[in-house]
Amino acid sequence: MHVPIYETPDTVKKIGYLRLGTVVSRSDTPYGNANCPGGWYGIAPRGFVCSGKYASIDDYPLIVKAASVRPDTSKPLPYAYGFVRSVSPLYLRVPSRAEQKKQEYKIENHFRWFANHPEEQRVGSGANEHARELIPDAAVVPPAEDTPDGVLLGGKSNADPPPFWIENGNRAIPNVQGFDVKPESFFANMVKRHTGVSFIGTFDAGDNLDHRRFAVTVDLRLLPIDKVKPEVGSPFHGVEITPEMKLPLAFARPCDPKKRGEEMKACRRIYRKSENGKRMKRESDVIPSRAFLQLTGVREVFDDVPYYETKAGYWMRERDLAIAMTPHRWPGAAERGEKWIDVAIVDEVLVMWEGKKPVFTTLVSAGQDGVKDPKNSKATIRGFFRLKSKHITATMDSGERSSVSGGAPPDPNAGEAAAADDQHDTSFELRDVPYVQYFHEGYAIHSAYWHDRFGIPRSHGCINLAPIDAMRVFRFTDPPVPDGWHGVQIDPNKGTVVIVHP
Structure with missing residues (x-):
């Protein structure tokens, strides 16, 4: 799913990465081929990518076309999101009736339940539709409560056709999730209840399957829409601090x-x-x-x-x-006129500063154990930090661990399993958490699309923001993520300062 970007045409220093489906401008000729037989190509605005197994200079391979839907960074939720309401299969192609019955426990009972509970797909007011209250150039989005569930899950309507790569009943692209499946396979694996999933489209499977609808995940697998509850995120957001306002x-x-x-x-x-x-x-x-x-x-x-x-x-x-509050003593970042972020754990308040001028404030959800020792609790670490990486989205487990964090690795069993014998497991994944900014090991400032408890300690140690606020803070901090990139690594002493205190 990711292609690393290096500072020079070698593998010495990684500076960012591209996500599957991204198309970027490149140099006409390679800058050598050390440890890269296909050649190192310069890309915009900087850095080098190895042409080979994970990146191609050919004209739009089929897998790139299939994954061409990019995260929409004009929205607080750059993808469509939903939560798995019961353990469910992830399909590689549209399954037949018999195949569905084989993989989905008591499927007929489920169909009857879903038909009798249309309210299960209803949502309230969401983050995307309220973003322009804080961010003037955010996308204009209709009210979520008036939007069909197929559109809420990434489609253009409730009757979109299947994507081109499964039009003839077979899958024309490989599985991209890092494990092998047989070419004839229709089933990838199971996804656990409560898993947060990101989507890029939906479609109607047609008359032969009673028009059952499927959502297409970002990693190009299929999940029945009737197994997913759409999620639109909290509409809460903070406040721009105008010159007339005083702390x-x-x-x-x-x-x-x-x-x-x-x-x-x-x-x-x-x-x-x-x-x-x-x-x-x-x-x-x-x-x-x-x-x-x-x-x-x-x-x-x-x-x-x-x-x-x-x-x-x-x-x-x-x-x-x-x-x-105004700090009792100005940090060095303020004295130097830099941007910096102040987080007060007891008050659950974040303030963004430009030098000694406050520009924005909001509520957060910091670690649920307050000011306890973060080494042996779910408290947020305290101290002076600088951002070390930024990610448009990153997948976390239910303990807020991520493979891109630099901290503890995520639970390999969270979210997915080979069979449905784990439906009572409490570990799960949160796919494509938006606007993630790591400042120390596994501690990050990031969006939380799965709750609306801002102002109350709740996290496993990260600093949770409402989706609109996370977008605002991500845009404020330096360095920006270049257009087309999915994430950027930050040199020491170059990232925006983050100060976390009681």
């Missing part, structure tokens, strides 16, 4: 972590001073969960409880707020 700024802390989106209970009360100014009186008004609040900077304590005054005139308890 401290705040968000109302979310209350009930068992709720989702707009259902998260609004429970943060407002307070006003008594007439004599000696105590606080609680009002009946309630602030919506994660509401953005501008503060005056005035903090007072009544009966041992600290309160902050808002610019709207009321007061709120400090413990009900997630507060973005």
